[in-house]
Amino acid sequence: MWTQLRQRAEPSPHFPDRGFLAAFEIRPRRATELVDASFQLLRRFYPQLLTVSAIAMSPGVFLRIILRDKLSDPTAIMSNRGTSLGAVALSTLCIAIADAVLIVAASEGYLEGTVDLGRALSAGASRLGSVIVAVILRYLMIAIVFFALFVGIAVVATSMLHVKMAMVGAMVLLAPFAIWLGIYIALRTFAVGPAVLLEELGPLEAISRSWRLSKNCAWHIFFSLGLAFVLYFIVALIATTIGAMLLSNSLAGILSAILIIPIYPLLAVVSTLLYYDLRIRKEGFDLQMMSKDLGAAVPLPAV
Secondary structure, three states, rough: OHHHHHOOOOOOOOOOOOOOOOOOOOOOOOOHHHHHHHHHHHHHHHHHHHHHHHHHHHHHHHHHHHOOOOOOOHHHHOOOHHHHHHHHHHHHHHHHHHHHHHHHHHHHHHHHHHOOOOHHHHHHHHOHHHHHHHHHHHHHHHHHHHHHHHHHHHHHHOOOHHHHHHHHHEEEEEHHHHHHHHHHHHHOOHHHHHHHHHHOOOOHHHHHHHHHHHOOHEEEHHHHHHHHHHHOOOOOHHHHHHHHHOOOOHHHHHHHHHHHOOOHHHHHHHEEEEEEHHHHHHHHHHHHHHHHHHHHOOOOOOO
């Protein structure tokens, strides 16, 4: 009975309670279990998730095909900065759209055991602006760390006689700390997308929500997302290597962009399940769902 109750899904702000059983048992998971659950969800709803990834990423692929010569040669990229920046902006927008819809779809599949692409697209599109702003703020936080690093190096270097030696020494001392701090901020703010999309929070609220939710869980987040990114980059590396060996630079870039599409949904699925995993650990999310089935209201603990 309790196992069945744990499998009941809580309705999200976008999806009314239709009485579906969740795709998986709602419980805390270790990093390897979380990635395994993500693969199970991918297998169950892969056609829908792949469709989202393909549609969202296709403009970037078409742009690489049209501008393949300008985007493959470093010299051409530098001489066509406007085109290159436009391509980066379009690719970033495509990724933001893909992430938004995939997170909503993964949440629906995890909690309700079904994925409705029309509803996921509508929910993702309605919050896309807030997602983009939240992601920009997140990356600005990370960028500030590295900007502060270079400022610190410059200050140290200008205060010493041997400028070059001072810069090298400061880099050796400060770079590892800056890298660690940047990674730490990225881990603590990983849930800004799910917070905006699934809780309908504003960008600043989403950053604050992710920071509270991830407190004392940085290593768990690191291993969970790390496993997913390792798999993702292995596929990317294989695609890039094959393309470089068999094709020209321009065609290799196009091939890499195409081959990334099938694996890209994994990142959004892992992030979504990790977001719910932290809610289970910190807020008793599974107990809240059981209480709904029993007709009782259990308040969430403050974090």
